[in-house]
Amino acid sequence: MTNGAITNRPHSPAAERNREPILKVLRAWLPRSGRMLEIGSGTGQHVTFFAPALPLWQWQPSEHPDEIPTLEAGLAGHGLANIGPPLALDVTGEWPEERFDGVFSANTAHIMHFPAVEAMFAGVGARLNPRGLFVLYGPFARDGRHNAPSNAEFDASLRARDPGMGIRDVEQLDRLGEACGLERIAELRMPANNHILVFHKP
Numbered sequence: 169m170t171n172g173a174i175t176n177r178p179h180s181p182a183a184e185r186n187r188e189p190i191l192k193v194l195r196a197w198l199p200r201s202g203r204m205l206e207i208g209s210g211t212g213q214h215v216t217f218f219a220p221a222l223p224l225w226q227w228q229p230s231e232h233p234d235e236i237p238t239l240e241a242g243l244a245g246h247g248l249a250n251i252g253p254p255l256a257l258d259v260t261g262e263w264p265e266e267r268f269d270g271v272f273s274a275n276t277a278h279i280m281h282f283p284a285v286e287a288m289f290a291g292v293g294a295r296l297n298p299r300g301l302f303v304l305y306g307p308f309a310r311d312g313r314h315n316a317p318s319n320a321e322f323d324a325s326l327r328a329r330d331p332g333m334g335i336r337d338v339e340q341l342d343r344l345g346e347a348c349g350l351e352r353i354a355e356l357r358m359p360a361n362n363h364i365l366v367f368h369k370p
Contacts, residue, residue: 291347
């Protein structure tokens with residue numbers, strides 16, 4: 169079955185919009201080859217866009233066990249040799265034994281409750297190879313201040329829906345990284361008031 173033959177493939181407009189700017193960052197920061205874990209692969213639109221553009225990277229998509237059917241539907245028939253089968257990963261539970269040269273995650277930190285964000289950083293710190301990169305995309309705040317009114321409104325809507333969700337402070341994430349052996353080396357401005365935080369494992 170080809171991609172064009174699948175009519176009910178799950179689709180995220182946000183992933184469609186941000187995939188090209190994110191790919192530019194990945195091309196600029198990643199080494200030529202390696203093994204990449206994607207946390208929270210969602211519909212699979214990112215990994216199926218990045219994998220052919222970065223063919224010397226082996227990609228491991230993952231998603232919370234409850235969302236694996238959506239990811240499987242998104243990956244059906246992709247035909248790309250450098251994408252592994254979808255991995256059920258609850259960041260607060262058991263992680264795979266494999267180690268990775270990179271970890272990528274988009275729009276997850278503000279959806280996860282904070283203990284899960286802590287668990288994500290701990291897992292990345294444990295599974296990332298030395299000199300590996302953790303690339304985290306999404307909206308972020310500084311000292312509780314948002315960089316745009318739209319982000320403040322988005323944060324309020326998240327917390328109204330679930331008090332455990334919310335846009336995270338860069339300083340807060342820096343502290344989590346330091347506790348897990350990760351050092352932030354970049355904060356990159358992205359379209360639509362988003363940023364990419366790049367951490368590395370010295």
